Amino acid sequence: MMFSWISSGFPLFIFLFFVVFFRAQLTYWLGRAAAHGFISAEKRTGFLGAIARWFNGPTPRKGAHILDKWGLVVIPLCFLTVGVQTAVNAGAGLVRLRWRTYTLAMIPGCIAWAILYSLGLLTLWTSTLQAIAGSPWGWAGITIVLLVFGGLIWHTRLRRNKESVCPITPSDSESAELSRSHQNEDI
Incomplete structure (x- = not known):
């Protein structure tokens, strides 16, 4: 059941913006929580300890550095895709990208996503790609x-x-x- 006040126009855009904003933030924070949980297990031995040491290692730091440097491009663009969005948002949390940088980078993506979905342009975009590829x-x-x-x-x-x-x-x-x-x- 859809409420009549969000069925079209600007109210639909606002509704979709907040849906994608909170979904992306939740995905980011789940990634951060997972990283924190593994890092807190750093002194453990075995598999969990190895994963925890990896989270404090050079690979996640390099990932965070790349996202800090290029995240302003990658993060908003992921909202124009289907399937990559969750991976990028969770990855930003996993590598512990600064929240402020992440949030500022994701807002244009949220706006674009809300526009695409509220105007039905995502369907047009994917249909065009399928027609070209077919x-x-x-x-x-x-x-x-x-x-x-x-x-x-x-x-x-x-x-x-x-x-x-x-x-x-x-x-x-x-x-x-x-x-x-x-x-x-x-x-």
Whole structure:
């Protein structure tokens, strides 16, 4: 049963915003609680102790650092996906991302999610992707986009490797001049 005041428009958007806001916060805090529980077992031996030591190790710290650095991009974008959202929100809690950073990063995602769901755009978005992926022309277009994107990445990496492997060296004529100048200094 749906209340008539949230059936459409701005009230529906507000309702959905708070639904996703509290769901994301709950997922984050469950991840934090799990991390805290494992960390408190650090002095234990066996499997629980190993997990607790892992939570205090370099991997979660690196994850927290990456989320601190790039979380403002990853966290809101996860709200535009289906299935990744919970993993990202729980992961932010597991690596003990600062609450303030997490909350500020998730608010734009919550707004986008509420807009998509209140206007029915999520259905349109997924239907469009399914239609593109179901058509041979759609698959061809996706393949071309992926090939172009992969080619650009490959070209950029190749250029970076050339720059790092081949330092700037003087030409043969410059080398000859340098050796003559050093010989003249010796005289």
